[in-house]
Amino acid sequence: MILIILVISAIALLISFVYTSRNSVRLPLTIVFGLLLVGSVVFISKNDNQHYGMVKTTTAKTSKLASVSANKQLNLLLYQSVGSADKHRVYVYKQTASQKKTQHTKASVKVTNHVKTSQNTPKLVTKTTRWTYKSNAMKFWFGIAGNDHELISTNNTFYVNADWAVLSSSQAKAFSKLMKQQQPTLKARAKVYVQNQVKTAMTKDPTMSQAEITKVSKAAAAQYQQNAVKSLLQQVKAND
Template sequence: MILVVLVFSAIALFLTFVYMHQNATRLILTTIFGIALVASLVLVIENDSQHLGMTKVTTTKTVPLKSAGSSQMDMLLYQSIGTADKNRVYIYKTMTDQKKVSTTKANVNTANHVKTTTGSTKLVTKTTRWMYQSNAAKFWFGIANNDNQLIKRTNTFYIQKTWVVLSTSQAKQLSKLAKQQSTTLKAQAKVYVQNAVKTAMVKNPAMTQAQMATLEKQAAAQYQAKAMQNMIKTVKQSK
């Protein structure tokens, strides 16, 4: 509405100044329309530069976080924007059976952080926007279409220490490396488990079959975790 007043004041001021010949009336109307023109112009500038009539509103949204990787390991993936890896778009899921992954926004108003937690994995998004303080303010300035204008958005990923953060290219390399070394890793795992059982038998010759089976599972899991950590270290060191 303020733009309507601005345009109307400008037109009225021009018509009054050009076509009205009565000096007293001309002076009064010219003053009124001039003041209206300047005032509306100042208000438009203040709304645009200082967000006159608006206030900052922050909302917080929390969603569960699920692994975006296709492997059994929990992963948070990202894609670097640019060559310096200063900005990242994170790739994630909020449901295990989610077919299409979600991504964070790639703009200067969005910041992403990754933190380790002992609680549940989640994504907390805080969004701050400019919103009009009242319907009256929106009535006067809403024609500028700047309501709900984004100021900043902060995404904080809370992941457990067992999660792995990899780029999409590193995740592909990890999958490829795991396939290449699968046969070797199975053979090494078998030897690792056998040695673990032999060591345990020396310490406890009376070990039962159930205890041996539990030990074998634990040793296999330990070897698998170590092997995976080594592969992850390898792909992170690669360019």
């Protein structure tokens, strides 16, 4: 509406100043329409530069978070550095384990990303702050500018557990390559580790049933795999 007032006052000012011959009429009209014109310009400028009539509104959205790794022993959150000095990152993630395509945060100066360790279920909390009009009246006057719900900032916080790895895309590739290279060695060592754990358990309890032995074997295999993954991750990060 303010733009309409601006246009009307400009036209009316021109008509009153040029086509009104009587000074007693022209002067008041010129003052009135001149003030309307100047006032419209001032408020339009304040709305554009200072967001006059608007307030910051923040909304929060919580999403599930799942590992992007195909390896069940590795819970992984990926990121890609944008620009130099690793100042900005785009994070790659999934919301469910069954999700085929990954998602990623936007590469924008208005988007900030943080990773925090939590003991709760992994999740992504997205807080979005926008400019919105404080009342319908303000929206009536300035809404034609199309700046309602203009984005100010987006803050993504990834809450992951302590056993999660946060790797760059290059580190993830290096880990995958190292994992394939070490696979035969890891298999052989895992077999020996499981056998030793079973022997230790049977020494403590010679009457163990087959079901108990199987349970110990599975637990030992999982433990060895977890330790092996942790060790390989440390190597990758050290060589990066």
